[in-house]
Amino acid sequence: MAEKFISERNLRFLLYEVFDVESLLQYPRYADHSREVFDMVIDTAMKMARDLFKPVLTEMDRKQPQYINGEVKVHPQVRTVMREAGAGGWIGATFDYEYGGQQLPEMIGAMTPTAIFSAANYSASVYPGLTTGAAGLIVSFADKAMQDLYLPKMMAGEWQGTMALTEPQAGSSLADITLTAEPTEQGYYKIKGQKIFISAGDHDGVDNVVHLTLGRIKGAPAGIRGISLFIIPKKRIEPDGTLKFNDVNCAGIYHKMGYRGAPITQLAFGENDDCRGWLVGEPNKGLGYMFQMMNGARIDVGVGATGIASAAYYASLEYAKERPQGRRLSSKDPLSPQVPIIEHPDVRRMLLFQKAIVEGSLSLLMQCSKYHDLEKVSEGEKKEDYNLLLELLTPVAKTYPSEMGILSCSAGVQILGGYGYCDEFPLEQFYRDVRIHPIHEGTTGIQGLDLLGRKVIMKNGRAYKFYLSEVRNTIAEAKNDPDLSLYAQTLEELVEKLDEVTKFLVGIATQGNPERFLADATLYLELFGIVSVAWQWLLQALVASRKLKANCNSEDESFYRGKILTCRYFFAYEVPKAQALMVRLMNNDGLTVDMNPAYLD
C-alpha cells in the first residue's frame, strides 16, 4: 500500500505561505505559541498518524464492530487511539487554558490534525473528533459543575462524546424530534425516547459514553422552538464517584457500506424508566447550542472527505507511476516496452482532477479555519463579520469536498483499472468510506437549503456581500500578476454571473415563491462550490507564482509549478462546468416543483 496519505509540504504551504498562521501569534490568545510549536504539532500528528492510525486502516474495515449482548465491541486500537489522543492533549487542543486546553489556533490544533488523522484512517479519527465536539459544547454552554464532572474524562480520552440528534422520524427534519424529558424535583430530567444512527454511541474502547442529546421538555412548544439540549451519560456518576448504568441501551448497530471502523448505533433511552439527563443551558434553546457542534462537525466532514480523497490520490499516483500498460499514441512500434500509465494524457487528467479536488478543498477548509481563528481574536463588528463568513461557507466547505471527494476517489479507482475494484488495493475502501460524507451532518440537499435559503440572505445578504469582496480582493491581486491575470479575469466574470444568479433567485423568493426559489438550491450550492474553490486555486497560484519569482530549490520549484499547473487545470476543466449550472439556475420553469410524481413510475 502507498505510504503517503497526505502531503506535509502542502499542509505547510497552506499554513505558513497562504494563510500565514504565524500572523496569529501577535494576538494575546496565541502569544505562548511559536512557529517551532506549530512545526512540532504537525510532526507529532504525522507520526501518530503513521504509527497509530494507518496500520489498522484495512483491518478496521474488515473487522467491523460487533454487537454482542447489548454492547458494541470495536477494534482494540480504538482504545489506544482514544488514550493517546487524550494523553497528548489533542482532544482539547484548541480549548482555552482554563478548561485544560492548549489554546492552539484552529488551523493548527483542529484543521491540521483532523486532516492528517482522517487521511490515515477516517474511522479511527472520528472517535476523538466527536469527543472534541461534544466537550466543546460542554465548555460553551454547560455550568461549572457539569464541566468539572465531564470534561476531564472526555479530554483524557477515557469517555466518548457523541451528538445524538437523529430519530427514525427526524433525520433531516430535526423539528420533528420527540425524545422527551420530564423535569424532577432533584434537578435532573427523566428521559424517554429513541435515537438512531448515533456515531460511536456505544463501544468498548472507552469506559463511558456522554451523549449530547436533543429532546423536548414535556409540554414544550412544537417545532424547533421546543428543542432542548441534554447531557445523557451511558453511566451516570453517583455522588461517591462510582459509575452506575443510566438506562441508555444500545439496541443494535447498522452495517454500513463504508467507514466501517466506527459503529453507528440505535439507542433506547429510559426503557426501564431510569434514564437521567441534565439540561444544558436554557430550556428550548437546544438547537441553537447544537449548531455550534454541528457547524464544527460539518467542517470536519469536509476535512474527513478531503483526507480520504487525499489518501486515494497518493495511492493512485503511486500506481500510475509503476503500472506499465500500452504505448504512447505517437509510438507505433509494438516491440517497444510498455509505458507507465502516467504517460497517458487521460490518466494525467484523472490525477490532476484528484489533486485539484484534494488541494482545492483543503485550501477552502483552511480558509474557513482562518476565519474561525480571526473570529476568536477579533472584537465587535469584525468578530461578527468573520462569524458570518464562516457561517456562509460552512455548507460549501462541507459539501464540495464531500461530493467531489466521491468523484475524486472514483477517479482513483479508475486509474487502477480492475485492481481498483478489488480489495488488494485500498481504493475500493476509500471509495466506500468517502460515500458517507454527503449524507451525515445534514445531507447535501439540506446544505443547499441552508446556503441559499438562510445564509445568503441572512442580515440582508451581509455575509454574502462580504464573501464577494473577499473573492474580489484575491482577483484584484491576481490581476497584477501577468501569469495569472487571465484566471483573475475568468473568476471575475464568474463572480459577476454568480451574483446575477443570486439576485435572480432571491427575486423569486421576494415574489413569495419559496418552492421555486429553493427547488434547485443544491445546484446553487454546487455553483457556489466551484466559485469558491476557483478562488482558492487562484489564491494558491498567486502565492506559488510569487515564490517562484524569488530563488527556490528544485523541490520547491517543482512544488510551486505543480500548484500553478493545477490552478490552470481547475480553470480549464472545472470552471466551465459552472456555465451549465448557471443556465439551469437562471431558468425558473418550476419543472421539479410542478411535475406529477406519477410520471416517474
Next chain:
Amino acid sequence: MNIIACVKQVPDTEAQIKVKADGSGIDEGGIKWVMNPYDEFGVEEALRLKEKFGGEVTIVCLGPARAMETIRTALAMGADKGIHIDDPALYEADSYATAEALAAAIKGLPYDIIFCGQRAIDDDSGQVGSILAELLGIPVVTMVTKLEVEGNSAKATRPIEGAQLVISTSLPCVITATKGLNEPRYASLPGIMKAKKKPVDIKNAAALGVSGASKAKVVKFVPPPARPPGKIICADDTPEGKAAELVKLLREEAKVI
C-alpha cells in the same frame, strides 16, 4: 538519578536520498529530519528511569542549527534540558570525533547512566556509544532490549544469535538502545508548549576543548548502482522452450549454474 540521552538528527526513513553531483555528500533539499529512531528508545528509557527514581534527563546532541528541533522533540517528550553542540568543524565528524565531542560535553556533568542509540540510521556506523564509554572510562552494554536498574548497578539484556545475554554492570555506564527496549511515547501538546521554555546550552568545539579532527575521511558518496532491468523470456512460447532459454541465460549470462 542523572540520566543523559544522546540523540542525533537523521533523514526520515521515508526520505528519498539523493547524492550530490560532485559526490561530496547528500543533497539536503526537501529532506525531512527526525530523531534517530534508536535514540528515541534511549530517550524513552531515560524518561522511564526518571519517572521511577526521580532526577533529571539531559539531552546531548551534535548537529547543525536544525538539530535543535530534535532536541526540542526530546524535551517535548519530557526531558529536562539540552546541550546542543553546534560547530561547522564538527559537521563532518566521524564516529570518533563525535564521541570525543559528546564526551567533552558530558564530562563535567553528573551522570549515572548514558543512553545512545545502537547506531544511527544515516551512516550506520554503530560505534559512537562504545567510543564514548571508552573515553569516559565507564562500561558499555550495546544493543540493549531490556534494562533493570537497581541501586548502583544495572542488568541489561542483549540479544545474541539464538539466545539472550543478561549482563550486569556497575553504574555509571553507557547503554546503547535497540528496538524492543520500549515503545517511545509521543510528544504531548502540553509537552511541546513546555519544551520551548526548557534550557538548551549551545556549545562549539572551542568551548568543549576539542579539535573536531576526524580519524576517518569520507572520500566520496556514491549511490548504489541502479538495478539492471529485468529480462522477459519470450524466445519460444512453450514452457519447455522458456525453460531451455532460462537455463541458457543462467549458465551463459548470469553464470550462476
